[in-house]
Amino acid sequence: MTTRVDLIDDDLELTGRIMPASNATFVGRIGEVAVVYKPVAGERPLWDFPDGNLAHREVAAYALSETLGWNVVPHTWLREGPMGIGMVQRWQEIDPEQDAVDLVAAGATPDGWRHVLDGLDGQDRPVALIHEDSPELRRMAVFDIIANNADRKGGHVLPMTDRHRYGIDHGLTFHAEHKLRTVLWGWLGNDLQDDEIDGVQRVRTALEADLxxxxxxxxxxxxxxxxxxxxxxxxxxxxxxxxxxxxxAVPWPPF
Structure with missing residues (x-):
């Protein structure tokens, strides 16, 4: 029999810590629900983002995702935990057989992928940073533009078994100054599609209301x-x- 879980009030039990991470990041459970927990008390001060509100930005990113209607960000909320108030997000099990962002030999971008930039790997071999050309990543790229995401690394794109892609780690978002840093530059200069324009319009309208x-x-x-x-x-x-x-334009490291 499955017991109903109250994600706000039921006990949050920590089961491990994610290492390495710039800020204190834990995995845990609320009843049967696996979650990630980032306490505000564990946030490291950053020169270009105000101290102590990265968790709030993560929750704001989820609110933006919900308004867009594209399910970019997993369910995210604020609540008390073992180390005080923090951001809590549903844990997502990725498909280890998939990559949505990758490095390949320079000049070897496969069909269905977009080239971002060329560089050298740790052995000074020419490589290319690429990402898949999919509707899910296009929508994530639009989300990042709106959110002014300063830290869209390849590892912040989660490939799911059903081909959905989640975006995570949105503490460095919504700055009032231009901060867009992302690995998803492959559509530079391309026109937005009608459904993407509709999503932006939903956000703009909702900014005058519930959002x-x-x-x-x-x-x-x-x-x-x-x-x-x-x-x-x-x-x-x-x-x-x-x-x-x-x-x-690209975060470092890109993964």
Missing amino acids: GATLGGLLTGREIEALTSRCDRLLRKPQFPAPHGEMP
């Missing part, structure tokens, strides 16, 4: 204004933008 109210408890007013402006720019020019500014 705006939810984000008001998670982000600053300046950050919400910047989010609104990013939606407006995408709707005026519905294309995947090019990198700009002084920040690196």
